[in-house]
Amino acid sequence: xxxxxxxxxxxxxxxxxxxxxxxxxxxxxxxxxxxxxxxxxxxxxxxxxxxxxxxxxxxxxxxxxxxxxxxxxxxxxxxxxxxxxxxxxxxxxxxxxxxxxxxxxxxxxxxxxxxxxxxxxxxxxxxxxxxxxxxxxxxxxxxxxxxxxxxxxxxxxxxxxxxxxxxxxxxxxxxxxxxxxxxxxxxxxxxxxxxxxxxxxxxxxxxxxxxxxxxxxxxxxxxxxxxxxxxxxxxxxxxxxxxxxxxxxxxxxxxxxxxxxxxxxxxxxxxxxxxxxxxxxxxxxxxxxxxxxxxxxxxxxxxxxxxxxxxxxxxxxxxxxxxxxxxxxxxxxxxxxxxxxxxxxxxxxxxxxxxxxxxxxxxxxxxxxxxxxxxxxxxxxxxxxxxxxxxxxxxxxxxxxxxxxxxxxxxxxxxxxxxxxxxxxxxxxxxxxxx
Amino acid sequence: xxxxxxxxxxxxxxxxxxxxxxxxxxxxxxxxxxxxxxxxxxxxxxxxxxxxxxxxxxxxxxxxxxxxxxxxxxxxxxxxxxxxxxxxxxxxxxxxxxxxxxxxxxxxxxxxxxxxxxxxxxxxxxxxxxxxxxxxxxxxxxxxxxxxxxxxxxxxxxxxxxxxxxxxxxxxxxxxxxxxxxxxxxxxxxxxxxxxxxxxxxxxxxxxxxxxxxxxxxxxxxxxxxxxxxxxxxxxxxxxxxxxxxxxxxxxxxxxxxxxxxxxxxxxxxxxxxxxxxxxxxxxxxxxxxxxxxxxxxxxxxxxxxxxxxxxxxxxxxxxxxxxxxxxxxxxxxxxxxxxxxxxxxxxxxxxxxxxxxxxxxxxxxxxxxxxxxxxxxxxxxxxxxxxxxxxxxxxxxxxxxxxxxxxxxxxxxxxxxxxxxxxxxxxxxxxxxxxxxxxxxxxxx
Numbered sequence: 067x068x069x070x071x072x073x074x075x076x077x078x079x080x081x082x083x084x085x086x087x088x089x090x091x092x093x094x095x096x097x098x099x100x101x102x103x104x105x106x107x108x109x110x111x112x113x114x115x116x117x118x119x120x121x122x123x124x125x126x127x128x129x130x131x132x133x134x135x136x137x138x139x140x141x142x143x144x145x146x147x148x149x150x151x152x153x154x155x156x157x158x159x160x161x162x163x164x165x166x167x168x169x170x171x172x173x174x175x176x177x178x179x180x181x182x183x184x185x186x187x188x189x190x191x192x193x194x195x196x197x198x199x200x201x202x203x204x205x206x207x208x209x210x211x212x213x214x215x216x217x218x219x220x221x222x223x224x225x226x227x228x229x230x231x232x233x234x235x236x237x238x239x240x241x242x243x244x245x246x247x248x249x250x251x252x253x254x255x256x257x258x259x260x261x262x263x264x265x266x267x268x269x270x271x272x273x274x275x276x277x278x279x280x281x282x283x284x285x286x287x288x289x290x291x292x293x294x295x296x297x298x299x300x301x302x303x304x305x306x307x308x309x310x311x312x313x314x315x316x317x318x319x320x321x322x323x324x325x326x327x328x329x330x331x332x333x334x335x336x337x338x339x340x341x342x343x344x345x346x347x348x349x350x351x352x353x354x355x356x357x358x359x360x361x362x363x364x365x366x367x368x369x370x371x372x373x374x375x376x377x378x379x380x381x382x383x384x385x386x387x388x389x390x391x392x393x394x395x396x397x398x399x400x401x402x403x404x405x406x407x408x409x410x411x412x413x414x415x416x417x418x419x420x421x422x423x424x425x426x427x428x429x430x431x432x433x434x435x436x437x438x439x440x441x442x443x444x445x446x447x448x449x450x451x452x453x454x455x456x457x458x459x460x461x462x463x464x465x466x467x468x469x470x471x472x473x474x475x476x477x478x479x480x481x482x483x484x485x486x487x488x489x490x491x492x493x494x495x496x497x498x499x500x501x
Numbered sequence: 502x503x504x505x506x507x508x509x510x511x512x513x514x515x516x517x518x519x520x521x522x523x524x525x526x527x528x529x530x531x532x533x534x535x536x537x538x539x540x541x542x543x544x545x546x547x548x549x550x551x552x553x554x555x556x557x558x559x560x561x562x563x564x565x566x567x568x569x570x571x572x573x574x575x576x577x578x579x580x581x582x583x584x585x586x587x588x589x590x591x592x593x594x595x596x597x598x599x600x601x602x603x604x605x606x607x608x609x610x611x612x613x614x615x616x617x618x619x620x621x622x623x624x625x626x627x628x629x630x631x632x633x634x635x636x637x638x639x640x641x642x643x644x645x646x647x648x649x650x651x652x653x654x655x656x657x658x659x660x661x662x663x664x665x666x667x668x669x670x671x672x673x674x675x676x677x678x679x680x681x682x683x684x685x686x687x688x689x690x691x692x693x694x695x696x697x698x699x700x701x702x703x704x705x706x707x708x709x710x711x712x713x714x715x716x717x718x719x720x721x722x723x724x725x726x727x728x729x730x731x732x733x734x735x736x737x738x739x740x741x742x743x744x745x746x747x748x749x750x751x752x753x754x755x756x757x758x759x760x761x762x763x764x765x766x767x768x769x770x771x772x773x774x775x776x777x778x779x780x781x782x783x784x785x786x787x788x789x790x791x792x793x794x795x796x797x798x799x800x801x802x803x804x805x806x807x808x809x810x811x812x813x814x815x816x817x818x819x820x821x822x823x824x825x826x827x828x829x830x831x832x833x834x835x836x837x838x839x840x841x842x843x844x845x846x847x848x849x850x851x852x853x854x855x856x857x858x859x860x861x862x863x864x865x866x867x868x869x870x871x872x873x874x875x876x877x878x879x880x881x882x883x884x885x886x887x888x889x890x891x892x893x894x895x896x897x898x899x900x901x902x903x904x905x906x907x908x909x910x911x912x913x914x915x916x917x918x919x920x921x922x923x924x925x926x927x928x929x930x931x932x933x934x935x936x937x938x939x940x941x942x943x944x945x946x947x
Binding site: 231232234254322326340467473 | 644674805897901917
């Protein structure tokens with residue numbers, strides 16, 4: 067039994083409203099209807115609002131310029147995107163295309179036959195965005211989505227003045243990082259700023275360490291829960307993570323204070339006056355937080371280095387991003403999907419928006435400033451790219467506030483000595499979620 | 502308008518028609534008026550409730566009947582047991598406290614001249630949404646005294662009593678310096694006249710070093726005295742701990758003590774701009790030079806109001822702050838219509854104010870107090886937004902209540918509508934008794 071009728075009756079109530087809404091929209095469009103009489107109309111939905119919406123619409127405008135016979139309408143669903151799409155799919159009226167931030171949701175829709183295959187673009191995706199992008203969007207041998215825009219989750223942001231005062235250089239290896247942390251502490255500042263109130267900031271640190279210590283094969287296995295969280299490789303990574311947590315004096319606000327610090331504060335307090343910490347390990351979208359909420363200037367006040375190599379690990383990046391999916395197959399929708407694999411689209415994405423791109427033909431000089439060029443090229447130069455492991459988990463285990471992975475990494479921040487205990491707890495929650 | 506009879510000779514069919522019409526109207530007209538409300542209630546209230554009950558017997562996907570499995574999970578998973586326990590604490594504490602505060606404030610404010618102004622101030626929190634109130638209190642409760650208003654007040658109070666030391670953050674740069682006496686730092690080995698004490702400290706932000714400070718120098722040994730230096734044993738890159746190097750600043754105006762073998766203070770001095778100090782003319786013997794404890798007095802670090810153990814009481818205080826105004830206004834209204842004669846008579850008979858309150862005012866106010874109490878009971882059972890707004894993600898499990906558990910289960914990433922519905926049904930069942938209580942009371946009053 068499926069609960070379709072629930073949405074149906076709500077639909078009946080909303081129908082008059084929608085009709086009025088549609089009528090209004092029709093009125094608006096009719097002025098330019100003569101020239102667009104033969105244009106094919108498609109719609110795309112995503113979370114972007116404000117500046118991000120403008121940037122994404124710039125990509126769509128470019129597309130419409132090269133394809134004058136197609137009219138693309140963008141509709142923002144805000145943060146409620148999964149719910150909006152869920153309702154639209156069950157009501158039988160989904161948008162033609164959507165941009166989904168979680169591969170898990172892509173797989174979920176695909177499993178319910180709500181998505182159209184994108185196999186026609188498989189070659190272009192593999193050539194331009196890499197094999198991993200194909201692997202990530204493939205469900206049971208069929209490509210249903212691919213990463214159009216990406217974020218780099220492996221940069222470390224630091225306060226240039228504090229590094230100078232302490233006389234340390236951006237570390238390239240884990241040992242150098244720990245050494246720099248000791249020196250920074252001796253110079254009178256806490257080294258690490260953690261946004262512990264938002265569990266994902268901590269799970270991203272684990273993912274960066276695990277990808278470096280265990281390698282991409284184990285990373286993929288752990289993502290699919292083919293090896294347990296009590297596996298020695300996990301414990302090894304947790305031990306590395308504990309080295310960041312074990313000195314309460316070297317964490318801004320101490321571990322308890324860090325657990326109350328949300329992501330934006332964890333970034334701004336590194337560049338506030340006086341600064342509360344010297345560095346923070348967080349994705350490239352922190353750039354916008356720094357430039358919007360602090361007076362720090364790129365390069366002279368704030369800068370970035372790559373997550374250090376552990377035991378000689380190759381340059382690796384953990385990241386996330388939004389995948390395009392197709393609900394309704396049409397020539398126009400296919401044209402837009404194909405356009406999104408091109409270098410031109412990638413160029414607009416990184417110049418107009420706050421995002422990075424995996425596109426191999428993208429010229430890093432497209433990034434509008436040196437810091438973003440650095441995080442952007444970090445993505446391209448990485449030998450290994452992997453999606454955030456937590457986002458590949460069932461959401462109640464990998465991406466729920468106060469539960470599962472996020473919760474256990476928060477506990478771990480308070481109790482970094484208890485590697486075995488945390489591993490057992492995580493494994494128990496994972497086993498339940500994967501049942 | 503009723504069709505008026507045209508005199509006495511009305512034709513039979515027309516009368517019939519009119520009668521028929523009026524009967525039809527008697528049924529249909531009220532129905533027409535009720536219909537929109539009934540339809541809306543049906544669609545938005547009755548149907549969802551029934552649907553939720555049905556849904557609670559299905560699994561997460563909504564495709565498989567699982568019987569009472571979701572209800573078993575309600576009472577067996579830690580997550581929900583905590584929520585139910587917390588809700589019980591809420592029910593036990595908050596309605597009583599809010600009603601009591603409202604009563605006390607209502608009685609007291611009757612006696613002052615600024616009654617209206619005072620009540621307005623207490624009522625003001627009601628004018629903002631609970632969620633907004635939650636956001637405000639989240640800021641009040643922040644642990645960092647720089648950010649959290651409550652800890653800032655405590656910090657200000659504590660620092661007036663015990664000023665923060667100049668070296669609050671400092672730590673010894675080598676093992677040669679250890680904590681001694683308690684709170685202070687001293688060289689581990691004892692000194693004789695002619696020795697030089699090197700007291701190196703690290704973890705001092707440059708911004709904390711006085712402007713007058715100059716580069717530290719290693720002082721010369723005195724023939725019959727003890728000399729030494731207190732300095733920031735750090736230069737960019739770290740330097741060599743324990744050695745006075747170039748670019749390392751002396752720490753001026755630090756109190757230094759000289760103690761003899763029994764720990765008695767023999768002499769005290771303060772350091773110069775380059776961090777040096779000297780105790781001239783010291784009798785032979787073993788001595789300890791220490792940096793006095795007051796230099797290291799730590800600033801107040803903030804109470805973790807939002808930590809796992811204090812978060813529920815903290816949220817309750819915020820909630821009481823919002824709702825006391827409501828209780829005050831309702832109880833004050835009840836108070837205003839109390840028969841004054843009774844109170845006056847009691848006072849004339851020599852009853853104390855306390856006795857008047859306990860034996861006259863409260864019994865007479867009983868219906869109003871019950872109304873406030875029951876209303877608060879229902880509000881507290883479904884408490885949600887303040888908890889969501891105040892509790893940081895890391896302690897949402899510890900601060901959990903039933904309504905929040907329902908929301909987190911159904912919409913918070915897990916999307917388990919089956920279990921979520923079961924929690925909603927439990928909440929519904931819990932609210933029902935107090936709803937009936939309120940309805941019975943309404944009927945009696947009408």
